[in-house]
Amino acid sequence: xxxxxxxxxxxxxxxxxxxxxxxxxxxxxxxxxxxxxxxxxxxxxxxxxxxxxxxxxxxxxxxxxxxxxxxxxxxxxxxxxxxxxxxxxxxxxxxxxxxxxxxxxxxxxxxxxxxxxxxxxxxxxxxxxxxxxxxxxxxxxxxxxxxxxxxxxxxxxxxxxxxxxxxxxxxxxxxxxxxxxxxxxxxxxxxxxxxxxxxxxxxxxxxxxxxxxxxxxxxxxxxxxxxxxxxxxxxxxxxxxxxxxxxxxxxxxxxxxxxxxxxxxxxxxxxxxxxxxxxxxxxxxxxxxxxxxxxxxxxxxxxxxxxxxxx
Amino acid sequence: xxxxxxxxxxxxxxxxxxxxxxxxxxxxxxxxxxxxxxxxxxxxxxxxxxxxxxxxxxxxxxxxxxxxxxxxxxxxxxxxxxxxxxxxxxxxxxxxxxxxxxxxxxxxxxxxxxxxxxxxxxxxxxxxxxxxxxxxxxxxxxxxxxxxxxxxxxxxxxxxxxxxxxxxxxxxxxxxxxxxxxxxxxxxxxxxxxxxxxxxxxxxxxxxxxxxxxxxxxxxxxxxxxxxxxxxxxxxxxxxxxxxxxxxxxxxxxxxxxxxxxxxxxxxxxxxxxxxxxxxxxxxxxxxxxxxxxxxxxxxxxxxxxxxxxxxxxxxxxxxxxxx
Numbered sequence: 001x002x003x004x005x006x007x008x009x010x011x012x013x014x015x016x017x018x019x020x021x022x023x024x025x026x027x028x029x030x031x032x033x034x035x036x037x038x039x040x041x042x043x044x045x046x047x048x049x050x051x052x053x054x055x056x057x058x059x060x061x062x063x064x065x066x067x068x069x070x071x072x073x074x075x076x077x078x079x080x081x082x083x084x085x086x087x088x089x090x091x092x093x094x095x096x097x098x099x100x101x102x103x104x105x106x107x108x109x110x111x112x113x114x115x116x117x118x119x120x121x122x123x124x125x126x127x128x129x130x131x132x133x134x135x136x137x138x139x140x141x142x143x144x145x146x147x148x149x150x151x152x153x154x155x156x157x158x159x160x161x162x163x164x165x166x167x168x169x170x171x172x173x174x175x176x177x178x179x180x181x182x183x184x185x186x187x188x189x190x191x192x193x194x195x196x197x198x199x200x201x202x203x204x205x206x207x208x209x210x211x212x213x214x215x216x217x218x219x220x221x222x223x224x225x226x227x228x229x230x231x232x233x234x235x236x237x238x239x240x241x242x243x244x245x246x247x248x249x250x251x252x253x254x255x256x257x258x259x260x261x262x263x264x265x266x267x268x269x270x271x272x273x274x275x276x277x278x279x280x281x282x283x284x285x286x287x288x289x290x291x292x293x294x295x296x297x298x299x300x301x302x303x304x305x306x307x308x309x310x311x
Numbered sequence: 312x313x314x315x316x317x318x319x320x321x322x323x324x325x326x327x328x329x330x331x332x333x334x335x336x337x338x339x340x341x342x343x344x345x346x347x348x349x350x351x352x353x354x355x356x357x358x359x360x361x362x363x364x365x366x367x368x369x370x371x372x373x374x375x376x377x378x379x380x381x382x383x384x385x386x387x388x389x390x391x392x393x394x395x396x397x398x399x400x401x402x403x404x405x406x407x408x409x410x411x412x413x414x415x416x417x418x419x420x421x422x423x424x425x426x427x428x429x430x431x432x433x434x435x436x437x438x439x440x441x442x443x444x445x446x447x448x449x450x451x452x453x454x455x456x457x458x459x460x461x462x463x464x465x466x467x468x469x470x471x472x473x474x475x476x477x478x479x480x481x482x483x484x485x486x487x488x489x490x491x492x493x494x495x496x497x498x499x500x501x502x503x504x505x506x507x508x509x510x511x512x513x514x515x516x517x518x519x520x521x522x523x524x525x526x527x528x529x530x531x532x533x534x535x536x537x538x539x540x541x542x543x544x545x546x547x548x549x550x551x552x553x554x555x556x557x558x559x560x561x562x563x564x565x566x567x568x569x570x571x572x573x574x575x576x577x578x579x580x581x582x583x584x585x586x587x588x589x590x591x592x593x594x595x596x597x598x599x600x601x602x603x604x605x606x607x608x609x610x611x612x613x614x615x616x617x618x619x620x621x622x623x624x625x626x627x628x629x630x631x632x633x634x635x
Binding site: 024027028031033034035037038040041042044045047048049050051052053055056059111114115117118122124126127128129130131132133135136137138139140141143144145147148150152153154155158161187188189192195196199244247248250251254255269272273276277282285286289290292293296300 | 323326327329330333334336337338340341343344347366367368369370371373448449451452454455456459460461462463464467470471474476477478480481482483484485486487488489493504505507508509510513538542563566567569570574584585588589592599602603606609610613614616617618621624625628629
């Protein structure tokens, strides 16, 4: 008796799951147009995003060989962390990020705060002036900065000469090369940041300022107590975005220093590039990429947490 | 005027001065690109004992010397003509020609002896094809994900969106291997196809199309329009503002893309502008004048493009900022 009901139930279950899949299939058939519309995107997404992501993880546990790769467990990760160049590149990228990201966000905030109270015409003029240098390819920017940093003919040594400083071999010395790249990054205006801040500032409810004015708050107090707190989501967005960007610093390196002198300006992506496409160690390069991925993730989550909670 | 008003006026003046100073500093490198591209290389006139290369002079010349020298020679020629000294006038006339030729010689050398024209066309071709393709397929998928109900919709949507924050460097090696497997290495498809996998456009188009009322689509359906017709006659016209933003961003992204082109392109005839500029610099034969001329040729299209479509740049960036 009992066994009978159990089988009955099983049969029932099977038929319900069967009818469920049937229903889903029917539903899918009814909506075949939707899938057709999605098809091209899904095709490229599958081939050039989904598969590569999974593949990157798989490769990182393999030693790549054209004749056939072999599984080597965590060896690539161990090799990566034992390599001096990779460790230096982690440290350099970290330093670069810690210096340039706050500079990017703070400069953007200050410029946007100065531009915002001006008229519409001035706003769009300065927006263009500050954004223009950032639509130009980084390759061009890097080429001209390399020229400006030139020891003998560069404009930088000329300018510091006005203030009585001796010429500096900016990119040719290991102690000044990384700072030179940081200075460059800081002096490139944060165009996108300014535009995003301006849009957010224009959205702040004006009645807040009115109320504060009635309470006798001066312009600086209003900025500190209303503008800054109201901009927090924007600041968070910019910090995370520029951190991700800063961890990927590459073009300046390959165009200006090639990671040198010594390893003074090696960065993670430049090391990945060299490992993969100069040494053809695809497994090791994938492990380095996965490490970069996790570092960026951890940073983003950490920043999200602290900036969200902290007032 | 009350002292408070005076204070405000002075404050505003200070703000303008600060901002203008900052704007000048930020535009200086671009100016330096243009100025160096027009700088006078190895030139000698009647007052100089030996030729001077103004591109590599200490202290650096802050403006293209040719401009000043041209007017100098012009004045000298006028004076010689007034004095009736024909040989003198002919000499200065020749010098004027020399100044013009030498000022622009970078552009002549660049277009005659390098592949820059090809690189320019390659960049243009790749950027346009990718932009058209991305806008089309992302509008199609954004529409379906915003307005249709079907099994697996949310899984597909989240699968695509979750890749938005993954940097391209993470998948560099496997994407390269994929490109080789599909035998696309050293072709322009190697640049175009992987870009079509990007998530940003789908996100943007879906967000935008969510706001479109369903009634418009229903009405078209009742009129007996096919899905494809609805897409072209109802959705596309409404989606135009978002499509414009997406076009601009894709175009700039492709035009400036650097890391991927230097990996998958080998043939010098196939390079894009940034990759081509790198080969110019690597060759170590080109003078800084020539390099900066190349940089000028690469920078000008983007600057014009930006000035024409500034509105959409601002709109796109603001959209990005609001989404948090």
